[in-house]
Amino acid sequence: xxxxxxxxxxxxxxxxxELIRNRELAAxxxxxxxxVTRPAISQHLTVLREAxxxxxxxxxxxxxYRADPAGLLGLKQFIDSLWATRLAKLKDAAEADAATHxxxxx
Amino acid sequence: MAITASHIEQEIHIQAPPEVVFSxxxxxxQHPRWIGRQAKLDPRxxxxxxxxxxxxxxxVGEYLxxxxxxxxxxxxxxxxxxxxxxxxxxxxxxLTPDSGGTHLRLVHTGLPHPAVxxxxxxxxxxxxxxxxxxxx
Numbered sequence: 001x002x003x004x005x006x007x008x009x010x011x012x013x014x015x016x017x018e019l020i021r022n023r024e025l026a027a028x029x030x031x032x033x034x035x036v037t038r039p040a041i042s043q044h045l046t047v048l049r050e051a052x053x054x055x056x057x058x059x060x061x062x063x064x065y066r067a068d069p070a071g072l073l074g075l076k077q078f079i080d081s082l083w084a085t086r087l088a089k090l091k092d093a094a095e096a097d098a099a100t101h102x103x104x105x106x
Numbered sequence: 107m108a109i110t111a112s113h114i115e116q117e118i119h120i121q122a123p124p125e126v127v128f129s130x131x132x133x134x135x136q137h138p139r140w141i142g143r144q145a146k147l148d149p150r151x152x153x154x155x156x157x158x159x160x161x162x163x164x165x166v167g168e169y170l171x172x173x174x175x176x177x178x179x180x181x182x183x184x185x186x187x188x189x190x191x192x193x194x195x196x197x198x199x200x201l202t203p204d205s206g207g208t209h210l211r212l213v214h215t216g217l218p219h220p221a222v223x224x225x226x227x228x229x230x231x232x233x234x235x236x237x238x239x240x241x242x
Contacts, residue, residue, distance in 0.1 A: 024161050055162065066162060075189050076217050080114045082141075082159075083212060090130050090140035091120045094208075098122030 007051035012036070013044050017053060017067050024057070024066040114214040121207040128175035131199055155180040166192035176201050182214070189218050 007013055012034065019025070019033055031041040045065055048054040055068045120127055130136045132149035137157065146156040148169070155167040167181035178199050183192040195216035202209045 022160070068162075076114065079190075079214065079217065080116075083114065083116050083214065086141040087116060087118045087210065087212065090127070090210075091118055093136070093139040094120050094122035094127045094130060097126050098207075101126075 003051040004053055007047050007053055010044070010047075013048055016041070016044055016048065020054065020065055021067045024064045026062045026064055030065065113217065114212075116212045118210050119204060119207060120210055124175040124201040124203055124208045127201055127208045127210060128178065131178045131180075132172065132174070149178070155182070167197075168193065170196070 008017075015034070016030060019030060027042055027045060028038065030045070031038045034041065045054065045056075049056050049065075053068060054065050057064045057066070130140055132147055134145045134147045137145035137147060142157040142159045142165070144158050146154055148154045149172045151169055151171060153169045153172075155165070155169055157165040159165055164185040165182055166185050167183060169178070169180045171177065171179040180197055181193040181195065182197045183190045183194040185192055195214060198213045198215070200211045200213075202211070
């Protein structure tokens with residue numbers, strides 16, 4: 001966990017994590033969001049990867065990066081937060097259905 | 107929302123009848139409306155429970171018990187994940203009529219013990235907490 005805390009001490013690395021929290025991006029695409037050099041971004045990504053905060057996947061010549069919530073939260077926290085957010089969504093969807101068809105279920 | 111050593115437990119009140127809520131756990135059209143991009147569901151004991159959550163997480167399991175509209179039990183795990191492999195944990199959803207709606211209780215058992223114990227909910231809150239620790 002120390003590696004994760006050290007990795008997160010740098011504000012730009014936190015910004016990178018937020019950027020790739022829900023999507024997979026190539027290093028170049030990540031760099032385009034920041035006013036720093038490409039090698040600097042690569043360095044940040046290496047630190048994040050070594051701290052198990054992001055996963056790296058090769059797609060041909062490209063390397064794609066994505067935040068790894070399991071690495072950050074611990075698997076159980078990740079699953080717990082997954083259920084919390086999804087059940088909230090289920091509530092919205094089911095209540096919308098019930099409002100549309102107030103007298104019957106599906 | 108509590109986290110204990112061995113299981114996750116969550117409860118929520120939904121202003122919709124149990125029949126409607128139940129369909130979200132068994133109907134492949136309803137399922138992606140609350141979790142994942144697509145689902146393959148065969149809601150009978152031994153039937154498949156498959157759900158592509160995102161690019162890196164696909165849930166694989168099977169239904170153990172299907173009792174509309176009150177209770178559904180299925181196994182649960184991530185494809186290609188050694189910590190929680192397909193079928194390794196169990197999710198039990200209980201629906202109880204409550205004030206014209208439904209009280210939903212979800213219990214997720216058989217998970218590995220957490221590597222990190224934290225009570226913060228969600229990614230952003232946890233990130234902030236870590237960031238605060240890191241900059242202290």
